[in-house]
Amino acid sequence: MRSIVIGGGHLAYFTVTALREIDPKGRIIIVEFTSEKIEMLKKTFPYVETELSSVDKVEEYITQNRSLIDVLISATDSDALNLRYAKHSIKNGVPIVITILNNPLNEPIFLKENVKYIINPYKTITSKIKEIINKFRVNIIYEFSKINAGIYALKIEDAKTLRKVQSFILKNDPPFFIISIDDKVRAGSIENIQVGDIVYISCLDKDIRSILGKIKEGGG
């Protein structure tokens, strides 16, 4: 696989690490605008190739190499540039074009411009805060993009919730694990779930809504 990463800042570090894990033998080329960063990148990632370019020459580089690029990841520190390069790559038929946002508020603008694969590093902030503070009974930890399912964190607030959750797990056998109130992982067995725990369940979103509905309805 031949991957092009545009931008050699902190986003590139995570990007290159991921690309290397996915395809250890693949070619990774980082296009960067400053020679100082290029030198640093060469030291940090001896296996990557680097290309020093000016901001305005990147599109030309993409056009010239379009038939050789499998993946292009636009990860500069300017969303204006990321959008420009992503649009140009899509127009030139690069098979996979990914962009990493600096400002999450730009996501609708990128979507409107037909940039499909957008990484928004801030997306988990809301659910993480809710998870940490535990204010809500259920949090979406991760939602699969193509099916209506995800990983949900469910706070066992009382004995009634405990019974409903145990009953659901017994009936549907979803993958789950338990984090106790003192942040310890407890073995994933329904007998081990206690009031105060958070149970992480992977299931369909309609199922999680059904559990919540039953808890709300009351009764044993």
Place this chain on the structure above:
Amino acid sequence: MDVSVVFPSKNREKYVRKAVRTAFKARHVKEVIIVDGGSSDNTVEVALKEGARVIIQSNLVYPGKGVAMRDGAYFSSGDIIVFVDIDITNLTPQFIEKLYTPIIRGEAEFVKGCFGRAAGRVTELVAKPLLRMFYPELARFKQPLSGEIAGLRRVFYQVEFEDGWGVDIGLLIDLHRKGVKIVEEDLGFKEHEMKPLHALTDMAYQVAEAILKRAIRDMKIDEVWAKKYISTIGEIDLGGAGYA
């Protein structure tokens, strides 16, 4: 030559419609760009409705004027980029045209706008004295901090943009250093919202910092002394609520 007009903006719903419409009426203008600093009002919606291209500033730092200008420059596609403050109440197409006409005529690569009024307080008390000290060749500019500028796109791509209020003076010094042909153009009278005095403290600091940083780089002052001096400016207790 195509022209892109860029308006850095935040919560400027009441100005944006007129600004975009006026800019589109100027000759050669092919696009109007609003770089939004995370508005909580309808600035973005109004701008899109008026046919502007919109991008949200990559980094919502305050003050992020330089970040917005950099994003605007990168987002634009015209041969010439014009930056104009969005809150100018007497903005006309001619005002915008005046900024880029010297470039179209081949008389300049970068144009700094100036106005028929006394220059601002930060200009007179900070920028001009420091320019006289370190860049006397730039002391001829009546309003070196003016945010109304135009330049060839390739010219903006040769230099780095300061994040905050130091951006305008930084561009002037750096473009001059690169040998770019610069002229100052009188744009007439400009009506806009004036900043209160306390709001100028940060601006003055960042303008001073931008000039001193370049003076160090260009070996006009001793680096050790200057770095020590610059690093202590922000630590001085000014004792007023205005220092924010």
